[in-house]
Amino acid sequence: MRRATVLGSGSWGTAFARVMVHAGCSVTLWARRPDLADVINDRHENPDYLPGIALPQTLTATSDPEQALQGADIVVLAVPSQTARDNLSGWVSLLPEGATLVSLMKGIELGTAKRMSEVISEVAGVPLSHVAVVTGPNLAREIAEEQPAATVVACSDHARAVDLRESCQTPYLRPYTNSDVVGCELGGTVKNIIALACGMAEGMGFGDNTRASIMTRGLAETARLGLALGAEPATFAGLAGLGDLVATCSSPLSRNRTFGERLGRGETLQQVLDATKQIAEGVKSCRSVLDLAQVHGVDMPITEAVVDICHNGERAPDALRRVMRREPKPE
Secondary structure (H helix, E strand, O other): OOEEEEEOOOHHHHHHHHHHHHOOOEEEEEOOOHHHHHHHHHHOOEOOOEOOOOOOOOOEEEOOHHHHHOOOOEEEEOOOHHHHHHHHHHHHHHOOOOOEEEEOOOOEOOOOOOEHHHHHHHHHOOOHHHEEEEEOOOOHHHHHOOOOEEEEEEOOOHHHHHHHHHHOOOOOEEEEEEOOHHHHHHHHHHHHHHHHHHHHHHHOOOOHHHHHHHHHHHHHHHHHHHHHOOOOHHHHHOHHHHHHHHHHHHOOOOHHHHHHHHHHOOOOHHHHHHHOOOOOHHHHHHHHHHHHHHHOOOOOHHHHHHHHHHHOOOOHHHHHHHHHOOOOOOO
């Protein structure tokens, strides 16, 4: 039996731990707060992030990272992307040798413009081939409710990808392997930014034509950046690209979309942050994605508009007018 550790007890970390138990793994879930770990063990529920979802009785929770990581074959990181480096630095001495390190995180690191797999490889001192990424249209609540879905397991080491695929394959979650880690990570990161823009449009009262236009042009931005970084074009037509984009831009379960709606209705970034319990990754990642695009000379007007709204004080209607007035060009 494979032994897996999930570091992070938010909604997606908890849902993925649940998936791995159902796939036949022995799983330990690390929670930062001892009281939450106790509640998960006693009630077999995570009331803070997945209320009402029954967790397997065999799923063990702990706030002790050493206990959590002991003997793990698979180590899953499910913490906010901008805290990945600091968190992993504290755990690196505890990582079992040879374990597959898995990123559930979707972001580009501020300051370095590195993808999460690159951050993990650098901090843990392991080859990139030891790092895998799980991404796709995977809204945590729906996965936890066992609604049928698919996901992508991306790793440059095919054998590790297959092993991880088998460790998260259940009757309700169908994983596919992919060797294009770059494309899969970019798809999972930029879709959060595009979802913010779709939410803003929703908040301003616009409908399906607007959302479809933002999604389509947002996918074009993602593909342009991906190609500049060596990704495979086909990746952006698959689960890690279009699939994740559609789910995140369309669902009221998407934190990024609902965050964007509030901005579109005229709330300030601080007002939304004060009222929002969970992190909308696109708010932070939009700056690092734009930095990465500028380094590679890639035009990303929607991303740039989201940065201006979130961090430079521009109003959403003004940013929309600016994007719409850009010089026409062939699609």
